[in-house]
Amino acid sequence: MIRLEQLGFYINQSLCTGCKACSVACKDKNDLNTGLNFRRVYTYEEGTFIQHPNKGIVHNIxxxxxxxxxxxxxxxxxxxxxxxxxxxxxKETGVVRIEQDICQGVQRCVKACPYGAPQYNQKVFKSNKCDFCIDLQAKGEDLVCVSTCPMRAIEFGPVEELRRKYGSVSQIKGMPSNAITNPNIVITPHKDAKLSSS
Ligand code: SF4
Ligand code: SF4
Known part of the structure; x- marks a missing residue:
């Protein structure tokens, strides 16, 4: 019987500086054109500032x-x-792939994914996305985003192991509900990114 050992990502968001090295390294490895990003780095901002008569600019950003x-x-x-x-x-790793020789560029995956993962490539008329660097893994190497991050903010491995080590948070402020797809991601949230339930 084949045993499923679902793989997943761990993101230590509290360490992330937003440098985008992970995104650029992924882009380079996958030879992606401008506008296509299998790994994306989002910036979330909220709050405002006021000009206080005595204290100058006071902000809550x-x-x-x-x-x-x-x-x-x-x-x-x-x-x-x-x-x-x-x-x-x-069936063994739980990795989801888009087979490039079968894809006909219909883009329903692009619309269906709540995370914006599949990207449509207008040059080849096909969609594609992160394949968990299965070629690098086969050589015993880390995923390119993992090895590139200068903060060591990204890890990968069997998701149950990641959950045992880092907990079960898989949704932060601004993310779609994890109830939609049950994503295999474990997050240590930035202090301002925590949902009230996390
Ligand atoms: S994030 Fe989930 S729904 Fe989106 S492309 Fe990946 S496996 Fe599919
Ligand atoms: S390389 Fe690391 S620190 Fe830089 S944006 Fe990616 S996860 Fe954040």
């Missing part, structure tokens, strides 16, 4: 960065929405 790729979800919305059967979830 909160800001943080968040790096995210495909979450290789347990219930991937991209997969059942693909009319050509190009999206497959590996």
């Amino acid at each position: 909160k800001a943080f960065y968040f790096s995210i790729a495909c979450n290789h979800c347990t219930n991937p919305k991209c997969l059942p929405n693909c009319p050509t059967g190009a999206i497959v979830k590996n």
